[in-house]
Amino acid sequence: MNAILTLCLLIGALLPFSVAHAATGEATVQSGSPMLLELTKTKLSKMPAVVEKLEAEGGDAYLPLFRTWLAGNLYYVKSNRSLVEKMGSGKQVTFQAMFSGDPMPDLKKKQVKKVKVNNKLRGKLRSVIARIQLTSEDSSVREAAVRELLAKLDKNVIGILEGLHVKEQNLDVKAMIATALSLYAASDKSNSQSVRLSAIEDLSDSLENDVRNGLTKLTNDSNKAVAAAADEALVSINQRVERYALVDQLFFGLSLGSVLLLASIGLAITFGVMGVINMAHGEMIMLGAYTTYVVQLMMPNHIDYSIWVAIPAAFLVSGLMGVLIERLVICRLHGRPLETLLATFGISLILQQLVRTIFSPLNRQVSTPTWMSGSLEINPVLSLTLNRLYILAFALLVFMALVLLLKKSSLGLNVRAVSQNRNMAKAMGVKTEWVDAMTFGLGSGIAGIAGVALSQLTNVGPNLGQSYIIDSFMVVVFGGVGNLMGTLVAAFTLGIANKFLEPTTGAVLAAILVLVFIILFIQKRPKGLFPQKGRAAE
Amino acid sequence: MKIKTLASAIALSGATLIALPSMAADTIKVGVLHSLSGTMAISETTLKDTVLMMVEEQNKKGGLLGKKLEAVVVDPASNWPLFAEKTRELLTEEEVDVIFGCWTSVSRKSVLPVIEELNGLMFYPVQYEGEESSKNVFYTGAAPNQQAIPAVNYLKDELGVERWVLAGTDYVYPRTTNKILEAYLKDMGVAEEDIMINYTPFGHSDWQSIVSDINKFGSAGKKTAVVSTINGDANVPFYKELGNQGISSEDIPVVAFSVGEEELSGLDTTPLVGHLAAWNYFQSVETEENEEFITQWKAFTKNPDRVTNDPMEATFIGFNMWANAVKDAGTTDVDAVEQAMIGQETPNLTGGVAVMNKNHHLSKPVLIGEIQDDGQFETVWETDGVVAGDAWSDFLPGSKDLIADWTDPVKCGNYNTETKACSGQNY
Numbered sequence: 001m002n003a004i005l006t007l008c009l010l011i012g013a014l015l016p017f018s019v020a021h022a023a024t025g026e027a028t029v030q031s032g033s034p035m036l037l038e039l040t041k042t043k044l045s046k047m048p049a050v051v052e053k054l055e056a057e058g059g060d061a062y063l064p065l066f067r068t069w070l071a072g073n074l075y076y077v078k079s080n081r082s083l084v085e086k087m088g089s090g091k092q093v094t095f096q097a098m099f100s101g102d103p104m105p106d107l108k109k110k111q112v113k114k115v116k117v118n119n120k121l122r123g124k125l126r127s128v129i130a131r132i133q134l135t136s137e138d139s140s141v142r143e144a145a146v147r148e149l150l151a152k153l154d155k156n157v158i159g160i161l162e163g164l165h166v167k168e169q170n171l172d173v174k175a176m177i178a179t180a181l182s183l184y185a186a187s188d189k190s191n192s193q194s195v196r197l198s199a200i201e202d203l204s205d206s207l208e209n210d211v212r213n214g215l216t217k218l219t220n221d222s223n224k225a226v227a228a229a230a231d232e233a234l235v236s237i238n239q240r241v242e243r244y245a246l247v248d249q250l251f252f253g254l255s256l257g258s259v260l261l262l263a264s265i266g267l268a269i270t271f272g273v274m275g276v277i278n279m280a281h282g283e284m285i286m287l288g289a290y291t292t293y294v295v296q297l298m299m300p301n302h303i304d305y306s307i308w309v310a311i312p313a314a315f316l317v318s319g320l321m322g323v324l325i326e327r328l329v330i331c332r333l334h335g336r337p338l339e340t341l342l343a344t345f346g347i348s349l350i351l352q353q354l355v356r357t358i359f360s361p362l363n364r365q366v367s368t369p370t371w372m373s374g375s376l377e378i379n380p381v382l383s384l385t386l387n388r389l390y391i392l393a394f395a396l397l398v399f400m401a402l403v404l405l406l407k408k409s410s411l412g413l414n415v416r417a418v419s420q421n422r423n424m425a426k427a428m429g430v431k432t433e434w435v436d437a438m439t440f441g442l443g444s445g446i447a448g449i450a451g452v453a454l455s456q457l458t459n460v461g462p463n464l465g466q467s468y469i470i471d472s473f474m475v476v477v478f479g480g481v482g483n484l485m486g487t488l489v490a491a492f493t494l495g496i497a498n499k500f501l502e503p504t505t506g507a508v509l510a511a512i513l514v515l516v517f518i519i520l521f522i523q524k525r526p527k528g529l530f531p532q533k534g535r536a537a538e
Numbered sequence: 539m540k541i542k543t544l545a546s547a548i549a550l551s552g553a554t555l556i557a558l559p560s561m562a563a564d565t566i567k568v569g570v571l572h573s574l575s576g577t578m579a580i581s582e583t584t585l586k587d588t589v590l591m592m593v594e595e596q597n598k599k600g601g602l603l604g605k606k607l608e609a610v611v612v613d614p615a616s617n618w619p620l621f622a623e624k625t626r627e628l629l630t631e632e633e634v635d636v637i638f639g640c641w642t643s644v645s646r647k648s649v650l651p652v653i654e655e656l657n658g659l660m661f662y663p664v665q666y667e668g669e670e671s672s673k674n675v676f677y678t679g680a681a682p683n684q685q686a687i688p689a690v691n692y693l694k695d696e697l698g699v700e701r702w703v704l705a706g707t708d709y710v711y712p713r714t715t716n717k718i719l720e721a722y723l724k725d726m727g728v729a730e731e732d733i734m735i736n737y738t739p740f741g742h743s744d745w746q747s748i749v750s751d752i753n754k755f756g757s758a759g760k761k762t763a764v765v766s767t768i769n770g771d772a773n774v775p776f777y778k779e780l781g782n783q784g785i786s787s788e789d790i791p792v793v794a795f796s797v798g799e800e801e802l803s804g805l806d807t808t809p810l811v812g813h814l815a816a817w818n819y820f821q822s823v824e825t826e827e828n829e830e831f832i833t834q835w836k837a838f839t840k841n842p843d844r845v846t847n848d849p850m851e852a853t854f855i856g857f858n859m860w861a862n863a864v865k866d867a868g869t870t871d872v873d874a875v876e877q878a879m880i881g882q883e884t885p886n887l888t889g890g891v892a893v894m895n896k897n898h899h900l901s902k903p904v905l906i907g908e909i910q911d912d913g914q915f916e917t918v919w920e921t922d923g924v925v926a927g928d929a930w931s932d933f934l935p936g937s938k939d940l941i942a943d944w945t946d947p948v949k950c951g952n953y954n955t956e957t958k959a960c961s962g963q964n965y
Contacts, residue, residue, distance in 0.1 A: 044918065072811065072911055118908055118918050119697065119812050123788045213759035245754075252746040259744070353575060361579035363774065367806050375782055385782040388746070458743040459774045463577055467741050502747045507738040508708050 033057065036083060040076040044116050048124045060132045065098060070125045074098070075112040084112060127152050134160060139170040146176040150210035153184045179206050183214050186230070189223075196226050204233035207244075207380045212237060244382040249499055255388040257495025258395035259457065261488060263468040264475035265399060266447035268487040270322075272476055273406075273419045274439050276330055277341045280348040281472060282465025284444040287321060288314035288451020289460045290355060293364045304369040307452065314448035322444025326437050348469075352462045363461040372456060391453050398449060403484055405442075415439050419482070478518050480528030490529055494518075565608040566601070566870055568593055569628040571639025571649070571660075576616025577741075580771070581849070582641050584800055585663060586611060588850045589638045591838040592857040602864050610634055614645070621645040622652045629656040635870035636661070636860055638853060643667060643710045650675070659872045661860065663852035665795060665817075667714035671929040671942030671951035674872070676879060677899045678856040679849060680818055681927040682718050686765070688904040689793045689816035690719060692919050693763045694726070697791065700760040701732045703752050705768055708737040712767035715795070719765060721933040732760070742772045745779040753783060756790045764792040773797050781809025788812065793906070799845035802913040810909045818902045819851035819888055820915040828887040845913070851887050852900075858884040859894055880945060890924060897942035897951075899927025 035057050038050050054062055065083070068074045073086040075095065083098035084107065095107040117125070130148035133141050149157055161177050168174040179202075185191055186199035200218070203211050215237070218230035263285060270278045291314040296306045325347060333340045372390055377383040406412035414435045417425040426432050451464070458464065475494060479486030494514060501510040525531070570589045572582035593609045601607055610632045614621040621640065628634045629652070637653070637660040640646040646662055653660050653674045665680040693699040704719055706712025716735060723733060734755050736748060756762035768776055773794065780792070793814040799821050802810070821832065831854065836842050863878040864870055882894045886902065893901040901924040907915030930937035930952070939956040943949070950960035 116916060118916070119788050119791055122786075122812060126788065209757045212757060216759045245750075248750060249747065252744075252750070255746060256744050356575065356579065361575075361583055362800070362803065363580065363771070365803075365806055368778075373782065375784060383784065385746075385779075387782065457775060457778070459771050461580065461771065463741070463771070467743065499747055503751060506736065507742060507748065511739060 037081060039074075039083065039115050040081045040113075044118055044121070047116075047121050051121070051124050051128060055128050055131070060135075063129065063132050066125050066129050066132075068098065069115060069117060070122060070129065072114070072117055074115040074117075076115060077107065078111055078113055083115070086112075131157070131160070134164060139173050142168075142170070143173045143176050146173065146180055147208065147210075150180055150183065150208060151213070153180060158184050179203065179208060179211060183211055186226075187214060187218060193223060193225055196223070197229050200226065200229045200233050204236055207237065207240065209380060212241075241381050244379070248382055249503070250496065251384055251388075253496030253499035254492060255392055255495070256499055257492035258388075258392040259454065260471055260475050260495055261399060261491035262391070262395045262450035262453050263447075264472035264487055264491060265395075265402065265484075266443040266445075266450065267472045268476050268479070268484055269402075269443035269446070270440055271473070272482040272484070272487070273415060274436065274443075275337075275419070275481075276440070277337055277344065278330075278440075278443075279341060279345040279469065280325065280351060280465075281444075281447055282467075282469035283348045283351040284318040284322060284447035284465070285451040285454060285468055286355065286460075286462070286465040287318045287351070288448030289366070289455040289464055290359065290364070290451075291317045291448065292452045292455040293359075293366050293460055296366060303367050304371060307369055307372075310452045311449055314452045315445040316448075318448025318451070319441040319445030322447075323437050323441040325444075326440035330440065331433065331436060348465070352465075355462045359462075361462060363459045366455040366460050368456055387456050391456065394453055398446065399484070399488055402446065406484070411435075411438060411442075474515070474518060477522065478528055480530040480532065482532050483528070483530045486528055486530035565606050566603070566864075567632060567634040568607055568609050569632065569634035569637035569639070570609055570611045571614060571621065571624055571628065571637050572641065573616040573645075574611075574613040577771070578616040578641050578645075581800065582616075584847070585638070585641070585849055585853055587839060588835075588853045589857065591835065592854065594838070595834070596857075596861060602861055603868065603870075614639075618642075618644050618648045621648045625649045625652045625658065625660075626656070629653070629658045635659070635872075636875075638663070638856065640664070641849075646675075647710075657872050659860075659875060661853070661856035663849045663856055665848070667711045668718075668929060668931055669714060669934075669937055671897050671899070671944075673876065673898075673944060673951065675898060676856060676859075676894065677927065677929075678852040678859075680902070680904070681899055681929065682715050682931060683928040684818065684902060684904055684925045685795055685816050686715050686719055687722060688921060688925065689795070689814070689906060690722065690765065692814075692816075692906050693765075693791070693793060696919060697763065698761050699763040699791075700728070701734075701756065701758065701762040702728065703734045703736065703755060703762065703764040703790075705736045705738070705748070705752070705764055705766050707742070707767065707769035707772060708739055709769070712737065712769075715767050716765075718931045718933050721935075725933065738768070738772065740769060740772070742768075743775045745776045749776070749779045749783050749785070752790065753785055756785075762790050764790060766792050766794040767796060768794065769796055773801060777810045777813070786812065787814075787908075797909075798847035798849075799913065799915070800847045802909065803843075803845050807909060807911055807913050811911050813909050814906055814918075815909065815915060816904065816906050817848040817915075818904060819846075819848040819886075820905055820907050820917060821846045822907070822910075822914045823888045823905070823917060825887065825889045827885055827889075831887050854887065855884055855892050855900065859892075876944070893924070895926055896945050897927070897929040898944060899929055899942075901926040 035050065035054050042050050065074070068085045075084050075086055076082060077084060084095040084104060085098050087094045087096060093109060095104045095112065096102060097104060126148060130145040133145040136142050136145065146161070158181065161180055165174065165177045165181060168177060182199040182202040186196050186203060203215065212234065215230045215234045219227050219234065221227045221230065266284065267278065267281045270276050270281065292310040295310040295313055296303060299306050299309065329343050329347065330340060333343060368387060372387045375383040375385045376389065406415060414430050417428070417430055418432050418435045422432055454464065475490045476487055478494065479490030498510050498514055501513055505513060568589065570586050572586040573579050574583055574586060590609055593607045596602065596607050610628060612624045612628060614624045625637065628637055637658060639660060640649060640662050641664050643666050649660065650672055654672060658674055660675045661678055662675055663678050665685050666677065668681040702723060704716045706716055720733060720735070738748065752764060773796070791812070791814055793816055795816060797815050798817060832846055835846055836844055859879060859882040860875070862884065863875050863882055867874040867878040879894050880896055883891045886892050888903060888905065890903055895901060903924050904921045905917050906919040907917050910916050929942040930940040932938055939954050940952045941955055942951045943953060944951070952961050954961065
């Protein structure tokens with residue numbers, strides 16, 4: 001009741017509305033417009049017409065409405081059909097009046113209905129928003145608005161753009177508008193041949209997708225000279241696109257390599273340095289990923305920082321589990337590789353089922369922090385995804401920290417001593433059992449850290465570890481057992497090889513080819529890329 | 539409070555566990571053959587719970603033919619050969635009267651020889667590739683013409699799609715479905731170079747280059763869509779990568795056949811909003827039957843956040859039809875129930891009535907939905923009436939002339955209408 005009363009008052013207050021001023025960004029609109037009522041009544045298929053009418057009626061005053069609608073947050077109150085905006089998500093949903101922004105705390109989810117939106121409508125809304133934003137204050141918003149309109153050029157838009165082109169101060173936006181004008185001029189058949197040809201000439205250094213689409217259409221133009229020029233421009237554009245595609249592919253390879261590196265680096269210690277075949281390595285990764293999930297559950301309002309808590313937490317959880325496994329099982333099977341393999345395989349199954357029982361067999365949702373989502377756009381055809389970029393840097397950082405630890409610290413010295421000659425180390429007073437436990441804990445802890453990174457890329461479920469265990473062993477064996485540098489080189493080699501094979505052979509065959517290559521390679525060089533030399537080799 | 543409910547839940551489940559084997563022999567046994575461990579546990583445990591819920595409901599109504607129903611749950615552990623062994627165990631040792639089970643096609647194929655040899659009865663509740671009709675199996679999920687073909691029609695007619703990416707996981711369901719779709723698209727005049735087919739291994743997680751390929755394929759000036767038969771787990775990284783590379787559902791919509799409410803409940807749906815799925819059921823459909831079913835399900839699982847999905851509706855329909863057929867036949871004898879099944883009608887949860895056809899497939903409505911930010915689907919299109927499930931595709935050269943008809947005089951799962959002969963092959 002309260003809400004309705006406020007709303008009635010509100011409508012009354014707003015009736016003598018003033019037209020919004022674009023520069024202030026604050027819009028005042030007539031909430032009682034009959035067009036707005038249409039929103040709550042029209043069928044989805046008839047909505048595009050309503051959008052057009054709304055644009056004609058309110059223009060930029062309706063910008064917040066269009067944005068809310070596009071985001072799927074536009075609702076209306078069932079009883080009086082007034083529009084409200086949904087705030088928040090999940091269980092903490094609240095509503096506020098559209099336009100005025102007055103909170104409506106009494107409104108329950110059951111009392112409102114969503115104003116539907118589908119793909120067709122989203123496209124429509126986007127172009128309407130773009131048209132409105134052509135006069136935005138922010139130059140990057142203007143540029144994005146022009147880019148959005150590239151695919152939807154018509155006489156009206158061109159008229160507006162021509163006016164803006166003269167006034168525009170920002171060079172980037174000016175260039176983008178010029179591209180749009182050229183694109184339209186090139187495809188407009190009423191223009192003379194020379195105008196069209198020079199327009200195509202101007203387009204030939206643009207990498208915009210819509211420009212390429214436009215030129216592709218022009219290659220079938222009835223005017224032979226225009227078609228030939230479009231073809232020529234396309235060839236030169238495509239050459240540049242190909243070059244960037246190569247860079248893209250290299251980045252994909254490095255990124256896959258970094259994932260392989262993270263997954264296998266822990267194994268490089270437990271298997272490579274200690275010589276334990278640990279089939280439960282994948283489950284250590286899984287535990288790390290689940291730790292990330294639990295950490296996010298505990299701090300739901302600070303997802304952006306949760307990763308920084310999750311990294312040490314995952315290291316501890318997986319590391320402690322590793323120490324436990326080493327003390328209880330592996331140390332009793334010393335020097336019996338076959339039994340170790342079977343025992344650790346059993347542990348891996350136990351851990352999987354344990355997770356299934358505790359967390360359910362369904363995948364768990366791990367959110368990506370906002371600073372990790374999206375991509376770094378270098379130009380229209382080359383953009384590097386941020387999460388992959390961070391993970392690449394993170395993998396290298398972990399690797400360097402580990403190398404330092406093994407080379408410079410006393411633990412590292414002990415580990416190397418024990419792995420080279422256990423009896424001699426024992427004779428020198430090294431507590432080999434303690435070193436074994438610590439080394440295994442370290443390897444497992446790093447697997448846990450890898451789990452934190454992988455939780456950002458793939459499913460967090462009981463089977464997470466299984467998909468990485470084979471790859472991890474492959475990398476360690478290929479790189480040379482017991483050699484961290486080898487693991488680094490092997491991970492990136494395999495990653496890049498895989499990504500360069502994939503476009504031609506498909507993902508399934510690429511994986512097979514890489515495996516076949518490794519088998520052949522191991523035949524030739526059984527000790528991997530960087531075999532250990534000297535006494536350590538025995 | 540919470541501890542109390544938990545304790546009572548444990549006590550209850552303990553009670554059922556003890557109660558089951560101690561029941562008298564005079565019960566009707568319902569076998570449940572769904573993986574409770576291994577990779578498929580993620581999807582199949584839900585269906586096990588659905589069957590248990592249905593059994594409980596039926597017992598509340600007084601059971602069937604004056605007897606109580608008793609569920610016999612086994613765990614084939616996502617291990618395909620084990621499905622055959624467990625079926626044999628259910629039919630010979632437990633002597634169950636009906637089995638509800640299987641998810642993947644390969645598990646069903648593994649069960650078929652056993653269930654035909656021992657003359658059992660199975661209900662299969664998942665959308666599948668078709669090209670099969672067994673006397674002993676009822677298919678309550680969608681055949682390709684009840685899911686894939688309408689989805690393609692929607693994309694073509696409503697969204698004006700001209701270029702097609704058929705992406706799938708590398709196993710029998712996507713391969714066969716894509717073969718049917720490719721033939722169908724070519725029939726409609728789509729050129730070879732406008733179709734891109736891509737297969738990836740199970741659980742594929744590195745989608746960077748494939749998504750970038752799809753993006754390139756879609757930048758040719760023609761509206762492009764992805765028809766995805768990518769299996770459960772691999773979907774999350776796929777959609778995440780689409781979002782990361784900035785491909786929105788307006789640029790290149792993805793219509794999926796294996797992504798339902800259950801799969802969406804495990805992920806952040808923001809990058810998926812606007813992508814599509816084709817099913818015969820959505821939880822969001824507002825009907826009285828559906829509301830009742832959802833309330834029942836949430837109460838049964840004691841979890842107010844649990845979602846329902848299409849294979850659950852298929853299980854629901856299958857179970858109700860079986861119960862009615864047993865009542866009609868007056869016995870649980872497989873041959874009698876099989877004949878009584880044909881022509882059975884039972885209400886859909888989405889409104890209307892599902893009918894069991896002579897070919898052991900259902901007539902059901904087809905819905906296309908857009909993914910919303912709350913993990914639910916918004917129905918954007920549906921077929922006018924129901925679509926009859928087609929056991930043999932009309933678009934594949936080998937199966938064009940085949941029909942399945944389990945009534946007299948044909949009584950055959952693969953009857954060739956040209957040569958007027960039954961191939962004699964069992965399934």
